[in-house]
Amino acid sequence: MSEQDPKLLLQPAPLLQQGMTTPQAMKDVWIALAPATLFGIWHFGISSLLVIIATIVGAVVTEWAFTPAAKRQIVLSDWSGALTGLLLALTLPPGLPLWMAFLGGAVSTGLGKVMWGGLGNNLFNPALVGRAFLLATFPIAMTTWHGAPDGFFTIHASNLAMPLMQSATDAISQATPLGLMKFEQSATATGSLLLGTTTGSLGETSALLLLLGGIFLILRRDIDWRIPVAIFVTAALFSMIINSVDAMKYPAPLFTLFSGGMMLGALFMAPDPVTSPLTPKGAIIFGVGVGLLVVLIRVWGGLPEGMMYAILLMNAATPLIDRVTQPRVFGRAKSNGGAK
Amino acid sequence: MAKKLDSYEEMIKGLWRENPVFVQVLGMCPMLAVTNSAVNAVVMGVATFFVLVSSSFLVSSFRGVIPKQVRISIYVVIIATFVTVADYTLLALVPAIHKELGAFIPLIVANCMILGRQEAYASKNSVKFAVLDAIGTAGGFMFALLALGGVREILGEGKIFGVPLFGDNFEPWVIMILPPGGFITLGLILLFFNWVTARRAARNQLQPQPVGSDIR
Numbered sequence A: 001m002s003e004q005d006p007k008l009l010l011q012p013a014p015l016l017q018q019g020m021t022t023p024q025a026m027k028d029v030w031i032a033l034a035p036a037t038l039f040g041i042w043h044f045g046i047s048s049l050l051v052i053i054a055t056i057v058g059a060v061v062t063e064w065a066f067t068p069a070a071k072r073q074i075v076l077s078d079w080s081g082a083l084t085g086l087l088l089a090l091t092l093p094p095g096l097p098l099w100m101a102f103l104g105g106a107v108s109t110g111l112g113k114v115m116w117g118g119l120g121n122n123l124f125n126p127a128l129v130g131r132a133f134l135l136a137t138f139p140i141a142m143t144t145w146h147g148a149p150d151g152f153f154t155i156h157a158s159n160l161a162m163p164l165m166q167s168a169t170d171a172i173s174q175a176t177p178l179g180l181m182k183f184e185q186s187a188t189a190t191g192s193l194l195l196g197t198t199t200g201s202l203g204e205t206s207a208l209l210l211l212l213g214g215i216f217l218i219l220r221r222d223i224d225w226r227i228p229v230a231i232f233v234t235a236a237l238f239s240m241i242i243n244s245v246d247a248m249k250y251p252a253p254l255f256t257l258f259s260g261g262m263m264l265g266a267l268f269m270a271p272d273p274v275t276s277p278l279t280p281k282g283a284i285i286f287g288v289g290v291g292l293l294v295v296l297i298r299v300w301g302g303l304p305e306g307m308m309y310a311i312l313l314m315n316a317a318t319p320l321i322d323r324v325t326q327p328r329v330f331g332r333a334k335s336n337g338g339a340k
Numbered sequence B: 001m002a003k004k005l006d007s008y009e010e011m012i013k014g015l016w017r018e019n020p021v022f023v024q025v026l027g028m029c030p031m032l033a034v035t036n037s038a039v040n041a042v043v044m045g046v047a048t049f050f051v052l053v054s055s056s057f058l059v060s061s062f063r064g065v066i067p068k069q070v071r072i073s074i075y076v077v078i079i080a081t082f083v084t085v086a087d088y089t090l091l092a093l094v095p096a097i098h099k100e101l102g103a104f105i106p107l108i109v110a111n112c113m114i115l116g117r118q119e120a121y122a123s124k125n126s127v128k129f130a131v132l133d134a135i136g137t138a139g140g141f142m143f144a145l146l147a148l149g150g151v152r153e154i155l156g157e158g159k160i161f162g163v164p165l166f167g168d169n170f171e172p173w174v175i176m177i178l179p180p181g182g183f184i185t186l187g188l189i190l191l192f193f194n195w196v197t198a199r200r201a202a203r204n205q206l207q208p209q210p211v212g213s214d215i216r
Helices: A024-046 A046-065 A067-078 A078-091 A100-109 A124-138 A175-182 A190-195 A207-219 A224-246 A252-259 A262-268 A280-300 A307-325 B007-012 B030-033 B038-061 B066-092 B095-102 B106-112 B112-122 B127-157 B179-203
Strands: none
Touching: A024 A046, A024 A078, A024 A207, A024 A262, A046 A067, A046 A078, A046 A100, A046 B038, A078 A100, A078 A124, A078 A262, A078 B030, A100 A124, A175 A224, A190 A207, A190 A252, A207 A262, A224 A252, A224 A262, A224 A280, A252 A280, A262 A307, A280 A307, A307 B066, B007 B127, B030 B095, B030 B127, B030 B179, B038 B066, B038 B095, B038 B106, B038 B112, B038 B127, B066 B095, B066 B106, B066 B112, B095 B106, B112 B127, B127 B179
């Protein structure tokens, strides 16, 4: 079938070809993440770019090392390894030592993806596996938040710590909007949350640009719109209810939606096609679960941010959700629960 | 036993080829629970070594008179006796570590590796081979505990046997001291063992045998 005759097209059955391939979907995500990433680099300075490079290098090197030589060309050319690194970097504090960022990239690809058999076989979102590992391993460095630096080219001293060593100088940590909410009950203005001029992880602050990227992905049908919508609706409703009980103590719905990793998680991590349910009904159950868990962890949990654990927990439930919500095969009798 | 046993081979097999932890995947409970430092790992290893060698000796000596119907309970009584001895000895000699190991010393009774050796080997072989087999297996177990405990202490605290390796500025990997660190490290070591086995099998033109396929 290699010869192309313009008058008579002879080829086997699927005559209409869809442009949607894995490398194409990955490229779409890169495009969608670009505005928020560039904003993060502009806002947090050159050190955030260094962190991004370190995680991407960590992720790609690990993928390269653990892929059989014959498959490297295929596996590395779909951009998914580097995307894992970028997604991880966006959830890290900009002042993180670069060796930790590198380690995080290596762990997210190694433990989160390669070990399961590569792209498409992993149970958990690789980037979040890397972040969970880093948060459990280096709790202090992972919760030291730097604000915007003095100038664009200022590199935080903590970025340049030697491998295995702490950063020599004491970092000045600033509270994130979520930290302020949790420990001082003071809400940050929704405007600056939307624009992203707050402290936080280097790619999560600008809710508006992330939303823009998410809408692009939904329009390109790279992700299932039901998941982010279900997350937003559930989280907003839940926080509206608790906010109406005690407005001083609990965050308002808008704050819940635009603060922390909500946008990044709901639009770029939860709807990851590999780790979220395939069925429409399952997608909604998944989204509702994430939305409930986020607010639960943020309000009553020990940590200010709960997006990561909410998504990881629902990732674990995904195979079960998929099994329970399997649609009835056309023409077959209804079975109870659909699990049979 | 029709096959003639080679005493060196019977002892050495437990260290690597039939390593109780890395190949047979037995004794996981103490493996994961007490290996957050190298010292704990060594004490646990010594206690298990003592219990396994002594009970193999006793079980093998009495293998002709133990009634088949109640053999398991008799093995357990024998093992429990030596565990009690080990428990009180550790309490007298190293009370601090005994306190840290806590319930895991009495739980040596429940270590399936020990009961497994009695059932599979000591009850069928002469005293000499039973003791050699026990020494090999317990040595392999100790090696595994030390490997895991060493990695976890080096990364988790920057020390080995309490001696600092990296100076004051070391950033401890908190997760390594916690249970997830045990699981991750053990998983990676098993991965390494499987990789070595697969490579060796490929070199010998044989099918690789994944870990766990030969559990008895």
